[in-house]
Amino acid sequence: MGGAMRAIAALGAELRRIGGRPRSRWAPPGLAAGTVLVTLVSVLVAVGAVGGSSPAEAGQYPAARSGPLGSCSPDWVTAWQTSPQAAAGAPAPPMLAGHTLRMIVRPQVTGSEIRVRLSNRYGTVPLLVGATSAARAGTGAAVLGATVRPVSFGGLPVVAIPPGAELLSDPIPFVAEAGQPIAVSMFLPVAPDRVATHPVALQTSYVSEAGDFADAVDGVAFRTPIRSWLVLSGVDVRTPRPVNAVVLVGDSITDGVGSDPDRDNRWSDALSGRLAATGGRGVMSVLNAGISRNQLLSDRPDLEGDSPGTRFAHDVAAASGVTDVVLHIGTNDIAAGRSAGEIIPGLARFADQARAAGLRVFLTTITPSVTGRHGTPQAAAVRDAVNGWVRTQGPAHADGVFDFAAAAADPAHPARLRPAFDSGDGLHLSALGHRALAGAVQADRLTGSPCLDEVERVRVAVSGR
Numbered sequence: 001m002g003g004a005m006r007a008i009a010a011l012g013a014e015l016r017r018i019g020g021r022p023r024s025r026w027a028p029p030g031l032a033a034g035t036v037l038v039t040l041v042s043v044l045v046a047v048g049a050v051g052g053s054s055p056a057e058a059g060q061y062p063a064a065r066s067g068p069l070g071s072c073s074p075d076w077v078t079a080w081q082t083s084p085q086a087a088a089g090a091p092a093p094p095m096l097a098g099h100t101l102r103m104i105v106r107p108q109v110t111g112s113e114i115r116v117r118l119s120n121r122y123g124t125v126p127l128l129v130g131a132t133s134a135a136r137a138g139t140g141a142a143v144l145g146a147t148v149r150p151v152s153f154g155g156l157p158v159v160a161i162p163p164g165a166e167l168l169s170d171p172i173p174f175v176a177e178a179g180q181p182i183a184v185s186m187f188l189p190v191a192p193d194r195v196a197t198h199p200v201a202l203q204t205s206y207v208s209e210a211g212d213f214a215d216a217v218d219g220v221a222f223r224t225p226i227r228s229w230l231v232l233s234g235v236d237v238r239t240p241r242p243v244n245a246v247v248l249v250g251d252s253i254t255d256g257v258g259s260d261p262d263r264d265n266r267w268s269d270a271l272s273g274r275l276a277a278t279g280g281r282g283v284m285s286v287l288n289a290g291i292s293r294n295q296l297l298s299d300r301p302d303l304e305g306d307s308p309g310t311r312f313a314h315d316v317a318a319a320s321g322v323t324d325v326v327l328h329i330g331t332n333d334i335a336a337g338r339s340a341g342e343i344i345p346g347l348a349r350f351a352d353q354a355r356a357a358g359l360r361v362f363l364t365t366i367t368p369s370v371t372g373r374h375g376t377p378q379a380a381a382v383r384d385a386v387n388g389w390v391r392t393q394g395p396a397h398a399d400g401v402f403d404f405a406a407a408a409a410d411p412a413h414p415a416r417l418r419p420a421f422d423s424g425d426g427l428h429l430s431a432l433g434h435r436a437l438a439g440a441v442q443a444d445r446l447t448g449s450p451c452l453d454e455v456e457r458v459r460v461a462v463s464g465r
Contacts, residue, residue: 072451075242076115077321079107079176081234083289083311084196086122086301096230097191100208102222103184103232104137106264107176108272108285109243114174116151116184117234119196120161121314122301127161127195129231130187131214134174137181141206141219148215149174151184163193166233166314176237178276184232187212198229200252200292202261205229227261236320241451245285246324247316249308249350251332253367253437254290258423258430265431266290270438275446281453282443284324289315295332296346304332308350317357323447325354328364328404328437330386331427335373340385347390351397360447363394365405367437370416371426380415400445407440408433 107114114134120127132151135143152170153159161167176182206222213221248254248268256266272286291305299307308315308329316325327350333343347363354361365387369375387405394401408429410418417426421433429437 072241074111074238074240075321076236076238077109077243077245077285078287078319079109079111079114079178079235079237079285080105080182081117081287081289081315081319082198082201082229082232083291083305083315084119084121084198084233085291085305087195087197087199093191093195095207095224096188096195098189098210100185100187100211100213100216100221101230101232102141102206102208102213102219103186103229104181104203104205105184105229105232105235106179106181106203107235107237108178108287109176109237109239109283110178111176111237111239112173113171113238114176114182115169115171115236116232117166117168117236118159118161118186118231119166119233120192120231121164121166121196121233123161123163123193123196125163125193127192127231128188128190129159129161130189131157131185131212132159132169132187133185133214134172135183135185135217136175137183138219141183141222141225143183143185143217143219145217147174148217150215166318168236171238176235182235184235185214185216186231187214188231192231195230196233198233198291199227200255200257201227201229202256202259202266203227203229204262234319242449243283243285243321243452244323244447244449245287245319245321246326246446247287247289247319247322248326248328249289249316250328251290251294252292253331253429254288254328255292255294256288256290256434257292258425258428259434260431263431265434267429267434267437270435271441271443274438274441275443278443279452281448281450283449283452284446285321287319287322293332294329295336295338296329296350297333297338297342298336309346309353312350312353312357316354316359322359324360324362326362326364326402326441327351328366330366331369331374331383334366334379334382334386337373338382340382340389343382343386344389347386347394348397351394360399362400362402362441362445363390363398364402364440365390367404367408367429368410368415368417369427374427375415400442402440402442404437404440407436 134149136147138144149172204225207224208221259265268286268288275284293304299310351361366383408421410416421429423430
């Protein structure tokens with residue numbers, strides 16, 4: 001508890017420091033700084049009991065859906081998420097203390113309420129978050145002023161997230177539209193212990209100069225652009241009819257390396273576009289749980305991230321509305337010297353884990369490479385053995401198999417990527433290659449969203465538009 005009390009003391013000093021400044025949502029009217037501090041201590045005591053639990057065990061998220069619902073009433077679905085890492089094992093940068101984060105994300109579905117998920121998955125003391133807001137993103141760090149909404153947690157404008165935990169906000173009246181970016185801004189009054197980060201966001205977000213700028217509209221204070229997502233790990237949307245979600249788990253290929261920054265042309269984005277174009281029950285929220293350098297069989301949260309099996313509860317089962325999961329992984333295990341005899345049982349274990357959670361699971365073959373340790377003769381032999389098993393034995397363990405290797409390979413030289421699909425390093429795919437992977441997914445095998453069958457697309461009316 002020593003670390004937690006030090007953090008509370010630091011917050012108390014910050015509250016006293018800002019006590020004489022013009023009021024923001026960080027210090028509500030009629031609520032003295034000492035009252036906020038006492039309230040925050042109460043929050044810590046209340047939530048501390050679940051600090052070491054997974055979100056699913058702690059009851060922070062709805063249970064995963066296991067197929068078509070009996071009711072087609074409005075429901076929550078995770079519309080965007082990312083997979084946090086431990087920031088390379090280092091403490092959070094001091095530059096975050098007393099600064100505001102503005103994270104830019106794109107929801108996959110449309111609805112009239114949202115809630116945000118904040119993460120302290122790798123912290124060892126509570127993560128203190130002050131004023132938090134959500135708004136429609138504008139140009140650069142600016143937001144559309146009429147859309148700014150305060151975010152609360154249990155009715156409070158501040159929250160202390162226990163070590164190892166992630167928390168969902170209260171529902172926020174907010175018009176979210178599929179593909180239209182949202183800016184979630186969070187003031188961090190004191191430096192976090194270790195910040196949950198996704199370093200390969202391929203999306204520009206921002207850190208402000210010193211101060212609480214959660215409600216700032218023009219974005220001028222957000223002088224530091226970054227290509228990482230910090231603290232924010234998910235956004236849920238309440239949709240008029242239930243929309244199911246499919247989670248894509250994998251390494252840098254799923255993370256999107258090789259695609260274009262700020263262009264949303266990862267294979268997850270291409271698959272989302274395919275499903276949206278089908279309309280009706282084919283529509284799903286496509287969630288990206290890729291981590292660059294990730295391995296199926298190794299847990300290194302600071303560098304390669306937790307393995308798919310270890311992070312399953314957080315990154316798959318905890319997603320609202322999830323019914324399906326696709327696993328594309330193995331190339332980094334091969335480069336690390338793992339054998340087919342090790343990788344194949346690992347794939348089977350993940351498939352069993354997903355099925356035990358009531359999800360449909362799909363395995364994929366490993367895309368080819370002739371680069372470095374990924375492309376040695378031994379690596380090619382292991383990849384061929386694993387891919388042979390996926391094609392022939394995978395259906396016995398999964399609900400389907402998608403042949404990504406065949407979709408990406410050069411027909412004249414199957415051990416390497418098709419030239420147009422190569423981003424330039426012989427391993428990662430170009431935007432065109434990512435589109436080819438999305439095209440290899442048999443969309444009719446996915447659960448889809450039965451409640452959207454024969455229903456016209458619902459678009460939430462935006463006042464003044």
